[in-house]
Amino acid sequence: MLRSSVSTHQKYGSLGLLVLQTTTLVLTMRYSRTQQAEGPRYLASSAVVCTELLKIAACTLLIFRDNSKSLVHAMNQTLWDEIVSKPLETLKLTIPSGIYTLQNNLLYVALSHLDAATYQVTYQLKILTTALFSVSLLGKRLGNYQWLSLLILMTGVVLVQWPSDLTLVPELENLSAGTQFMGLLAVLVACFSSGFAGVYFEKILKESKQCVWIRNIQLGLFGLAFGLTGVFAYDGDRVLTGGFLQGYNSITWIVVLLQALGGLVIAAVIKYADNILKGFATSISIILSSLISYFWLEDFDPTRPSSGSCRNC
Numbered sequence: 001m002l003r004s005s006v007s008t009h010q011k012y013g014s015l016g017l018l019v020l021q022t023t024t025l026v027l028t029m030r031y032s033r034t035q036q037a038e039g040p041r042y043l044a045s046s047a048v049v050c051t052e053l054l055k056i057a058a059c060t061l062l063i064f065r066d067n068s069k070s071l072v073h074a075m076n077q078t079l080w081d082e083i084v085s086k087p088l089e090t091l092k093l094t095i096p097s098g099i100y101t102l103q104n105n106l107l108y109v110a111l112s113h114l115d116a117a118t119y120q121v122t123y124q125l126k127i128l129t130t131a132l133f134s135v136s137l138l139g140k141r142l143g144n145y146q147w148l149s150l151l152i153l154m155t156g157v158v159l160v161q162w163p164s165d166l167t168l169v170p171e172l173e174n175l176s177a178g179t180q181f182m183g184l185l186a187v188l189v190a191c192f193s194s195g196f197a198g199v200y201f202e203k204i205l206k207e208s209k210q211c212v213w214i215r216n217i218q219l220g221l222f223g224l225a226f227g228l229t230g231v232f233a234y235d236g237d238r239v240l241t242g243g244f245l246q247g248y249n250s251i252t253w254i255v256v257l258l259q260a261l262g263g264l265v266i267a268a269v270i271k272y273a274d275n276i277l278k279g280f281a282t283s284i285s286i287i288l289s290s291l292i293s294y295f296w297l298e299d300f301d302p303t304r305p306s307s308g309s310c311r312n313c
């Protein structure tokens with residue numbers, strides 16, 4: 001009885017935290033990519049690496065806290081036994097990790113080209129891809145109402161992207177169409193990667209007994225390796241001339257912190273609830289971020305398409 005009420009608390013607590021984290025992240029990330037700051041803009045690829053480092057550090061601390069003896073030696077032993085001594089278990093995480101790294105980079109591209117609310121609504125297509133992967137990979141069964149809600153979601157996404165009076169302003173037409181197309185493409189690829197990686201991670205988590213924080217460290221270690229490869233392949237020249245942390249300011253660090261927090265919360269949600277519930281929880285943040293964009297950021301008018309904005313991207 002007590003155990004089930006604890007897990008209900010964890011389930012809804014983690015879902016609520018996810019709503020808050022998603023809403024603040026998308027607004028801060030959008031602001032960080034479009035604000036007119038002095039000097040070069042920060043490199044999204046380096047932010048992805050910093051996030052992975054932070055997640056690994058946070059998960060290590062959580063394992064330290066959970067360790068009954070709370071000794072550094074005991075924690076090191078746990079990490080050694082669970083990560084180094086089980087190479088096959090660790091290697092399973094290369095797939096979701098590689099996909100998440102690509103996705104984490106794509107989301108910066110998307111938010112450089114689309115306004116926060118359009119991005120949020122379009123990215124909800126990931127609920128559909130998640131449902132399809134949950135049915136095919138995990139053998140989940142969805143009821144008629146669940147399929148109906150997915151259909152309504154798809155209709156909403158199509159309506160958001162439906163062309164409106166933009167063509168009446170010819171000089172905006174080319175700029176916005178190209179800009180929006182890049183953003184949309186990035187979001188659509190991210191929807192597939194999110195659905196697949198999330199369900200794959202859930203499968204690994206629920207089919208083995210390893211602790212969720214150990215799984216997250218394994219995920220983060222590969223994410224770090226993939227992320228560093230991305231930095232040097234994509235932004236190598238810029239890092240050599242301007243440094244790894246060029247363009248960082250306090251907002252950038254808030255984005256990195258929120259991203260890292262998101263990784264931890266998502267892992268908890270996948271453990272205590274599931275990926276489909278996670279998708280619907282993030283949908284609630286659409287309403288929140290739309291309202292905030294509309295009233296405080298003047299970044300979104302629900303009756304007009306986004307003009308898109310992009311600096312050096």
Ligand code: C5P
Pocket residue numbers: 055100101104193194195198201216219262263264266267
């Ligand atoms: O949009 P979506 O829900 O797919 O985003 C998942 C995010 O959470 C990614 O940034 C991924 O790197 C992160 N994540 C994590 N640890 C997990 C699962 C996801 O850090 N166990």
